[in-house]
Amino acid sequence: MAERIAPGPVSNIKDCEAVCIHTKKIYDSCRDKDCIEDLRFYPTACGQDVLNRAQTVKGGKAELLYTYINVEPVVFNRGFYTIDMRFFYRVTLNAYCANPRPIEVEGLCVFDKRVILFGSEGSAKIFSSKVRIDGLDRQLLEQSNMPIAVVEAVDPIVLDAKLVECCENRCCDCDICEIPPCICQCFGCDLTMGDDYRRAFVTLGQFSIIRLERDSQLLMPVFDYCMPDKDCNSGAGCGCGCCCGCEDPCDLFQNIKFPVNQFFPPNSLSNPRDYECTKQYCNNCRN
Secondary structure, eight states: OOOOOOOOOOOOOOOOOOOOOOOEEEEEEEEEEEEEHHHHHHHHEHHHHHHHSSSEEEEEEEEEEEEEEEEEEOSSSSTTTEEEEEEEEEEEEEEESSSSSOOOEEEEEEEEEEEEEEEEOOOOOEEEEOOTTTTTOEEEEOOOOOEEEEEEOOOEEEEEEEEOOOOTTTTTOOOOOOOOOOHHTTTTSSSOSSSSEEEEEEEEEEEEEEEEEEEEEEEEEEOOOOOOOSSOOOOOOOOOOOOOOOHHHHHHHHHHOOOOOHHSSSSSSSSOOOHHHHHHHHHHHHO
16 A cells, blocks of 8 residues: 655655645536527617617627526435536627618527536535625624535627517516526616517527635645746737637537636747627627
């Protein structure tokens, strides 16, 4: 049986020390490329008036405002958990009326997603004392030892947009029950359900990384303190020309390389930013 390494100097490695650290250990993770077709668009009140007069709409831009995350254990499979996510997007579409110049219409889109990941089990109650600047120092009690779900996502790509008459029946076309107040405050005026005359639907491409993590004590090799060895300066990005002949928006999205550098920034800026180039193309190619 191999000898267990204890904190302290490592005998067979020069200038190396084993230290015990407390950090969040990732138990399971996954990444996804979601092509979200025909996502309901909830415009602002003034935007609905524009949509009622519009002849067509084209894709503009989308911004991820917030992601609600809920973690629940899977009762029939110990150690696994369901992660339910709700993504809230602020989407801006270009509506074309009688005037050839487009009118920007702002609204909300909501996307629900569920994954199952392994997060192990734990029954310990965790107590912690932290300093509160505006009050007395108090011990904090974590009521349960559930794993923590972390969702990383970049702003989605608007792949397509369309107008339909309200009388047309569409599957999964139902009103959202509740919009958090903080999301409503991100828009200039009240949101509508788009039931006046016409509704808009958009297709988004979303990149995401989901992981389950727990607080753990790990023994790590340490060679020295990590001190920056270069001066601070302003970096300059690089441009590239992107072109794609895909007609179907989901086919276009599937051909896009996963933007790893957007989630794990590289040590230099020499690599081309494929995601940004693709995003700029998709915002302009249908205008």
